[in-house]
Amino acid sequence: MGQRWRAREVDLGRGGFRLATGSPRSYQAFFFPDDDVDISLRDIDRFFRIVTARALALEQPALDSHSFVSHPITVRKPFRALRHTNFVEIMAPVFDREGLARCLPFMSAAISCWGLDHIWPRLLNARADRIAVVDAVAARHPRPVDTRGGPWYQFLRRLGVDAEPR
Amino acid sequence: MNELLRRFGVTSAIRVDRTVWNWPVHEFGAFASETPRVALRRLRRFVATRLRRDQPA
Numbered sequence: 001m002g003q004r005w006r007a008r009e010v011d012l013g014r015g016g017f018r019l020a021t022g023s024p025r026s027y028q029a030f031f032f033p034d035d036d037v038d039i040s041l042r043d044i045d046r047f048f049r050i051v052t053a054r055a056l057a058l059e060q061p062a063l064d065s066h067s068f069v070s071h072p073i074t075v076r077k078p079f080r081a082l083r084h085t086n087f088v089e090i091m092a093p094v095f096d097r098e099g100l101a102r103c104l105p106f107m108s109a110a111i112s113c114w115g116l117d118h119i120w121p122r123l124l125n126a127r128a129d130r131i132a133v134v135d136a137v138a139a140r141h142p143r144p145v146d147t148r149g150g151p152w153y154q155f156l157r158r159l160g161v162d163a164e165p166r
Numbered sequence: 167m168n169e170l171l172r173r174f175g176v177t178s179a180i181r182v183d184r185t186v187w188n189w190p191v192h193e194f195g196a197f198a199s200e201t202p203r204v205a206l207r208r209l210r211r212f213v214a215t216r217l218r219r220d221q222p223a
Contacts (some may be wrong), residue, residue, distance in 0.1 A: 073181075080185055083184070118171050119174045119176055128184065135188070
């Protein structure tokens with residue numbers, strides 16, 4: 001997925017981040033959903049309103065009950081606005097500007113990107129109340145992670161990268 | 167990979183540190199971020215008040 005991050009041309013330092021309007025410095029938060037994450041534009045707007053109002057550094061929308069889930073902590077819980085955690089999954093993270101600048105070199109350097117989501121909170125060294133899974137907004141992950149036949153994992157194998165979790 | 171994570175100082179398991187609650191009962195007052203115990207107490211008080219009010223004179 002380092003390749004994935006590269007494909008997104010994320011480069012805050014040189015302003016190479018290709019956005020529809022403005023430079024990266026004019027944005028407060030950056031959302032990187034995988035291509036198989038379903039979330040409506042309305043929910044994305046609501047999500048951004050929540051994360052900017054609460055000044056979160058790293059967060060993700062919770063996954064609804066129809067989703068394929070890798071980490072149970074990301075499943076939406078009822079009657080919660082959000083849960084402050086020490087983990088945000090790589091599937092759909094949102095970074096604030098400073099957080100992205102700090103984590104970006106590691107994203108670009110990694111190839112498979114397995115484990116990146118575990119080190120982000122450590123890299124950010126953020127207060128516990130700045131990292132969260134936001135239950136007020138839900139996304140859906142409708143496909144299971146296919147580490148055998150999925151195109152991303154086939155691509156990694158061609159590069160000689162073993163991305164199987166151990 | 168676990169060894170690699172340890173080298174980055176990742177030693178603790180995934181956990182929830184704090185929950186911000188959001189009760190769907192706004193007419194009871196400001197519920198956001200209240201704990202279940204406080205919310206339940208408020209709910210009981212609300213129901214009791216409502217029952218007293220709705221009793222015929």
